[in-house]
Amino acid sequence: xxxxxxxxxxxxxxxxxxxxxxxxxxxxxxxxxxxxxxxxxxxxxxxxxxxxxxxxxxxxxxxxxxxxxxxxxxxxxxxxxxxxxxxxxxxxxxxxxxxxxxxxxxxxxxxxxxxxxxxxxxxxx
Amino acid sequence: xxxxxxxxxxxxxxxxxxxxxxxxxxxxxxxxxxxxxxxxxxxxxxxxxxxxxxxxxxxxxxxxxxxxxxxxxxxxxxxxxxxxxxxxxxxxxxxxxxxxxxxxxxxxxxxxxxxxxxxxxxxxxxxxxxxxxxxxxxxxxxxxxxxxxxxxxxxxxxxxxxxxxxxxxxxxxxxxxxxxxxxxxxxxxxxxxxxxxxxxxxxxx
Numbered sequence: 099x100x101x102x103x104x105x106x107x108x109x110x111x112x113x114x115x116x117x118x119x120x121x122x123x124x125x126x127x128x129x130x131x132x133x134x135x136x137x138x139x140x141x142x143x144x145x146x147x148x149x150x151x152x153x154x155x156x157x158x159x160x161x162x163x164x165x166x167x168x169x170x171x172x173x174x175x176x177x178x179x180x181x182x183x184x185x186x187x188x189x190x191x192x193x194x195x196x197x198x199x200x201x202x203x204x205x206x207x208x209x210x211x212x213x214x215x216x217x218x219x220x221x222x223x
Numbered sequence: 224x225x226x227x228x229x230x231x232x233x234x235x236x237x238x239x240x241x242x243x244x245x246x247x248x249x250x251x252x253x254x255x256x257x258x259x260x261x262x263x264x265x266x267x268x269x270x271x272x273x274x275x276x277x278x279x280x281x282x283x284x285x286x287x288x289x290x291x292x293x294x295x296x297x298x299x300x301x302x303x304x305x306x307x308x309x310x311x312x313x314x315x316x317x318x319x320x321x322x323x324x325x326x327x328x329x330x331x332x333x334x335x336x337x338x339x340x341x342x343x344x345x346x347x348x349x350x351x352x353x354x355x356x357x358x359x360x361x362x363x364x365x366x367x368x369x370x371x372x373x374x375x376x377x378x379x380x381x382x383x384x385x386x387x388x389x390x391x392x393x394x395x396x397x398x399x400x401x402x403x404x405x406x407x408x409x410x411x412x413x414x415x416x417x418x419x420x421x422x423x424x425x426x427x428x
């Protein structure tokens with residue numbers, strides 16, 4: 099139970115900080131391609147650092163896999179949104195959207211992991 | 224002996240227990256379920272700081288090797304708590320100092336992500352296994368799910384500097400080394416897997 103709470107907490111923090119960092123780096127009207135690449139780069143670096151911080155508390159893989167989705171793909175989405183001026187007007191709302199994205203990513207990974215769990219090859223001995 | 228790998232894991236030994244603390248608790252039951260199948264003369268490869276001793280079946284005699292002397296120093300402190308006997312030795316998996324057909328079981332946990340020449344290491348494990356002997360591996364591998372696979376490929380150049388590679392095809396490597404796969408189970412996504420294979424005389428390189 100505590101680990102599950104930790105998973106979501108990690109997703110919220112990584113999502114919110116990624117969204118805030120990109121909100122600070124990408125301005126409305128920025129070239130969309132540059133913005134997406136920048137968002138991806140910021141998200142990749144940030145999620146690796148944050149995943150290292152959370153890994154001892156909630157586990158390396160349980161942190162790294164959702165964090166990589168949040169940081170990299172979330173980073174691209176947040177950057178696209180900010181470059182198109184379609185994003186959140188305030189820092190608080192940007193962080194909230196990032197946090198929601200984090201929760202959804204963690205939930206999605208948990209569901210997918212449960213679906214995939216179990217034997218994929220079993221040969222009679 | 225691969226000195227670069229040895230230096231890397233000597234250095235990682237200082238923080239190894241800290242970073243694996245939660246993972247041990249989350250995946251420990253799965254490891255224990257796999258290692259419960261250990262029987263006869265057993266070899267543990269890449270024993271690290273000895274965190275997996277507690278998952279071994281009781282009262283076994285296990286030869287446990289690691290390339291890093293610093294890891295083995297820490298493992299030596301945990302070995303006396305095990306109910307059986309653990310013989311710790313510094314060794315490179317690609318050059319094992321054991322005769323052919325010495326073991327009934329070879330086990331590993333999160334090891335073949337870090338062996339620079341994994342197929343060579345697995346061939347060496349096959350050599351020291353008795354015919355019909357079993358290989359039990361608890362390993363992380365490259366995901367086959369597109370979005371994860373791309374990210375694991377991108378992160379590997381960074382991760383390999385301080386520790387493991389994230390995009391290894393360990394299941395494929397086991398087959399390349401001449402083992403017959405008996406069971407493969409997904410434990411977390413399709414990334415963490417329990418792999419069981421046997422040294423089958425019919426399977427040749």
